[in-house]
Amino acid sequence: MPQKLIGILTSGGDCPGLNAAIRAVGKAAHACDMDVIGFHDGFRGLVECRTTRLGMDRFSGILTLGGTILGTSRDKPQKMPLAGGETMDMTAVAVDNYKRLHLDVLVCLGGGGTQKNAYHLQEAGLNVITLPKTIDNDVAYTDVTFGFDTAMTIAAEAIDRLHSTADSHHRVILLEVMGHNAGWLALGAGVAGGADVILIPEIPYHIESVIEALVDRYRQGKRFSIVCVAEGALPAQAPESEEPGPSVGVRLAQQIEAMVNLPTRVTVLGHLQRGGTPTPADRLLATRLGTKCVELIQEEVYDVMVAVRGDECVPVKLKKVAGKLKTVPLDHPWVQSARLVGTSFGD
Ligand code: F6P
Numbered sequence: 008m009p010q011k012l013i014g015i016l017t018s019g020g021d022c023p024g025l026n027a028a029i030r031a032v033g034k035a036a037h038a039c040d041m042d043v044i045g046f047h048d049g050f051r052g053l054v055e056c057r058t059t060r061l062g063m064d065r066f067s068g069i070l071t072l073g074g075t076i077l078g079t080s081r082d083k084p085q086k087m088p089l090a091g092g093e094t095m096d097m098t099a100v101a102v103d104n105y106k107r108l109h110l111d112v113l114v115c116l117g118g119g120g121t122q123k124n125a126y127h128l129q130e131a132g133l134n135v136i137t138l139p140k141t142i143d144n145d146v147a148y149t150d151v152t153f154g155f156d157t158a159m160t161i162a163a164e165a166i167d168r169l170h171s172t173a174d175s176h177h178r179v180i181l182l183e184v185m186g187h188n189a190g191w192l193a194l195g196a197g198v199a200g201g202a203d204v205i206l207i208p209e210i211p212y213h214i215e216s217v218i219e220a221l222v223d224r225y226r227q228g229k230r231f232s233i234v235c236v237a238e239g240a241l242p243a244q245a246p247e248s249e250e251p252g253p254s255v256g257v258r259l260a261q262q263i264e265a266m267v268n269l270p271t272r273v274t275v276l277g278h279l280q281r282g283g284t285p286t287p288a289d290r291l292l293a294t295r296l297g298t299k300c301v302e303l304i305q306e307e308v309y310d311v312m313v314a315v316r317g318d319e320c321v322p323v324k325l326k327k328v329a330g331k332l333k334t335v336p337l338d339h340p341w342v343q344s345a346r347l348v349g350t351s352f353g354d
Contacts, residue, residue: 031297166200
């Protein structure tokens with residue numbers, strides 16, 4: 008009879024490193040005489056009791072694999088979409104399934120939404136532990152989330168590649184990256200890739216300042232510019248129309264071409280940022296978090312998120328994390344460094 012039975016699910020947008028984390032939890036659990044079962048497609052799989060046994064054989068060859076072998080969804084137990092389009096509170100069903108399977112703990116791998124949903128299940132009586140993942144790096148109370156380093160690497164490489172074509176054609180090229188509410192990805196990739204302008208949700212931009220930065224470069228004899236813009240970047244002045252229009256990158260390109268004579272192109276990186284092999288840094292982080300999670304389970308420390316604090320992985324009460332967002336502080340060292348190398352934030 009194994010010591011404990013762990014249920015595990017991945018929820019929210021996928022990201023590289025999820026499989027590395029599943030592997031770490033699974034291998035460490037088996038080493039500690041615990042069994043693991045996985046739920047398919049996030050909280051939906053918990054509600055529908057769609058499980059898969061995760062024996063040791065399932066963890067071979069997945070360390071470097073992108074996505075999640077369990078599948079994921081953005082469905083919440085407390086607001087589960089039904090076939091007819093309406094939603095229903097399925098919390099009680101999730102609790103019943105947990106009990107019916109005799110689980111000791113539910114491990115949820117996810118971003119901000121997942122932390123909230125996991126806390127909801129904790130309140131309903133389950134033992135829960137979460138791991139912070141998202142390319143957005145916006146989960147509160149952790150220095151970093153896994154998935155972020157890989158997405159930042161992909162976005163920085165895109166900037167590197169855009170440099171040569173922007174240079175050849177003497178163009179402005181805008182790279183739009185993900186990040187609705189937090190600008191970590193645009194900021195990190197923008198600094199690493201040497202973007203000339205970085206626009207993030209935390210620093211509302213003035214189109215005039217953006218254009219001034221671009222024109223200034225041309226005056227200095229630099230005949231191309233790269234702008235790295237987060238999908239959630241907003242102008243300081245409210246837009247004239249509330250109607251959903253083109254993405255911020257496309258809108259900015261139109262404005263730049265209309266206001267100054269600078270040939271401009273846009274690349275929207277989209278889901279490329281979430282695909283493929285995790286970087287070694289993300290594999291390492293996911294492995295550290297996953298194994299720490301099992302140590303905590305052994306000690307019966309529940310209702311926590313395993314967070315990164317400096318070199319340590321530490322438990323933080325889920326209650327503290329749920330519903331919070333970690334945005335870029337305006338005086339963050341990355342912002343200061345960017346300004347000191349002459350990057351404009353359009354402010
Ligand atoms: O939550 C991660 C994220 O990649 C965000 O950066 C992005 O805004 C969103 O997911 C996109 O969601 P979806 O894959 O559901 O279109």
